[in-house]
Amino acid sequence: MRGSGKISKAVIKRLPRYRRYLDDLMKRGVDRISSNELSNLIGYTASQIRQDLNNFGGFGQQGYGYNVKALHTEISRILGLDRDYKMIIVGCGNLGQALANYTHYYKAGFIVCGMFDINPRLVGLKINDIEVMDYSALDDYLEKTPIDIGIICTNKGSAQEVAEKLVAGKVKGIWNFATVDLTVSDEVALENVHLSDSLQSLAYYISHRDE
Amino acid sequence: MRGSGKISKAVIKRLPRYRRYLDDLMKRGVDRISSNELSNLIGYTASQIRQDLNNFGGFGQQGYGYNVKALHTEISRILGLDRDYKMIIVGCGNLGQALANYTHYYKAGFIVCGMFDINPRLVGLKINDIEVMDYSALDDYLEKTPIDIGIICTNKGSAQEVAEKLVAGKVKGIWNFATVDLTVSDEVALENVHLSDSLQSLAYYISHRDE
Numbered sequence: 001m002r003g004s005g006k007i008s009k010a011v012i013k014r015l016p017r018y019r020r021y022l023d024d025l026m027k028r029g030v031d032r033i034s035s036n037e038l039s040n041l042i043g044y045t046a047s048q049i050r051q052d053l054n055n056f057g058g059f060g061q062q063g064y065g066y067n068v069k070a071l072h073t074e075i076s077r078i079l080g081l082d083r084d085y086k087m088i089i090v091g092c093g094n095l096g097q098a099l100a101n102y103t104h105y106y107k108a109g110f111i112v113c114g115m116f117d118i119n120p121r122l123v124g125l126k127i128n129d130i131e132v133m134d135y136s137a138l139d140d141y142l143e144k145t146p147i148d149i150g151i152i153c154t155n156k157g158s159a160q161e162v163a164e165k166l167v168a169g170k171v172k173g174i175w176n177f178a179t180v181d182l183t184v185s186d187e188v189a190l191e192n193v194h195l196s197d198s199l200q201s202l203a204y205y206i207s208h209r210d211e
Numbered sequence: 212m213r214g215s216g217k218i219s220k221a222v223i224k225r226l227p228r229y230r231r232y233l234d235d236l237m238k239r240g241v242d243r244i245s246s247n248e249l250s251n252l253i254g255y256t257a258s259q260i261r262q263d264l265n266n267f268g269g270f271g272q273q274g275y276g277y278n279v280k281a282l283h284t285e286i287s288r289i290l291g292l293d294r295d296y297k298m299i300i301v302g303c304g305n306l307g308q309a310l311a312n313y314t315h316y317y318k319a320g321f322i323v324c325g326m327f328d329i330n331p332r333l334v335g336l337k338i339n340d341i342e343v344m345d346y347s348a349l350d351d352y353l354e355k356t357p358i359d360i361g362i363i364c365t366n367k368g369s370a371q372e373v374a375e376k377l378v379a380g381k382v383k384g385i386w387n388f389a390t391v392d393l394t395v396s397d398e399v400a401l402e403n404v405h406l407s408d409s410l411q412s413l414a415y416y417i418s419h420r421d422e
Contacts, residue, residue, distance in 0.1 A: 012415050016408035020390065043392070079411050080418025098309030102406070110410060148417055172417045175410060179231065181254070189416030191409050195313070197227035198402050199321060199386060200290050204223050205400030206359060206383045207291025 007055050014052060015075055017042065022072040034065035081109060086146065087175075088114040090162045091153035092122050092132045095177055099151060100127045110149070114141055118158075142169025149173045156180035218266050225263060226286055228253065233283040245276035295320040297357065298386075301373045302364035303328040303336070303343045306388055310362060311338045321360070325352055329369075353380025360384045367391035 021042050025033060035053075039046040053071070056078060076082060089096045092115050100112050117123060118135040125132045133141065142165070150166035152159050152174060159178035166174055166188075173189035176182055179196050232253050236244060246264075250257040264282070267289060287293060300307045303326050311323050328334060329346040336343045344352065353376070361377035363370050363385060370389035377385055377399075384400035387393055390407050 012412055016411040080414040085414060094309040094312040098305040101305040173413045175413055189413055191413040193409055198404055200227040201223055202384045202386055202400055202402040203291040203296060
């Protein structure tokens with residue numbers, strides 16, 4: 001990585017958002033953009049933007065601004081999007097199936113290689129050409145197949161056990177959709193998407209909007 | 212609301228998490244818990260927990276701790292979970308269908324009343340007894356039916372237009388799954404679930420784990 005040392009979690013959280021806006025700019029044929037223009041688009045302050053992007057070794061040039069394509073390429077590289085990720089999904093109910101079908105991710109290099117469920121009615125089902133395997137085959141599968149990301153879409157009661165199997169099977173990251181906070185080794189990256197937490201925040205704002 | 216005035220966004224973001232742990236404690240038959248014990252469970256510091264919960268008017272008693280059930284009830288009430296929310300889903304592809312089927316939300320009082328799509332192959336489809344309507348019927352529907360939450364599961368190109376129709380149709384909150392930042396009036400609550408941003412953060416941590 002170019003630039004200096006450790007990048008804060010807050011900056012990393014903002015990178016996909018920068019990338020999204022740069023992507024739109026490229027599609028609109030914009031070659032370069034100042035931090036002020038970027039600020040108007042994204043809603044972060046121009047100084048925040050300059051500070052964020054300085055982490056990666058100053059793409060901006062005084063009086064010129066940022067080269068949109070170069071910045072997009074560099075942020076993609078920093079995010080690790082210049083390579084593919086092999087994924088498996090454990091728990092193939094509605095959400096697991098939706099994620100499997102979410103072709104958007106395939107395009108971006110996130111490839112579902114295997115799907116697992118405990119429910120005999122789901123085992124054998126083909127989703128996007130991937131056959132759902134029995135959960136009991138997970139350990140063996142992971143022993144033979146190097147997997148980058150394990151996606152957990154089980155109920156919350158099973159999620160910790162699944163996470164432990166994934167860690168034992170040497171996945172590098174876990175994308176957790178079960179409504180529970182998992183305990184995993186520090187060496188494994190963990191991202192939680194707690195849909196019901198998000199919906200409850202929305203309920204809060206709705207029920208307090210007239211205050 | 213009991214307690215004093217305005218609660219910060221950060222606290223509100225933590226409330227569903229408190230509620231989740233309190234829910235587990237209730238199921239395990241735990242009646243009361245100290246802020247230190249709660250801290251060990253949730254991972255926030257005890258002083259953070261006391262500070263957060265003081266926002267709602269001091270449920271804890273020195274030397275006794277928190278009454279688990281009372282705290283759960285109060286947090287539920289503050290979150291607005293003591294009432295029902297009527298929801299519609301716009302965009303009934305994989306993710307929209309998965310959210311419709313996510314019965315978890317029904318239990319918690321989030322009720323899908325209508326579904327809309329522009330795709331003739333989806334219009335007429337029944338998902339959980341709700342028939343997918345044509346998108347062109349959305350304005351009329353909203354004029355006749357008071358809806359609390361509009362869920363956007365369209366592609367990013369259509370999301371802003373859908374959001375504007377929802378706002379014009381007087382929804383109180385928008386739960387946005389399209390990979391785009393929406394502009395809506397301040398009076399409408401907005402929660403984004405940017406799945407691809409989350410996946411990209413995971414990619415970052417995986418590709419930098421050996422640094």
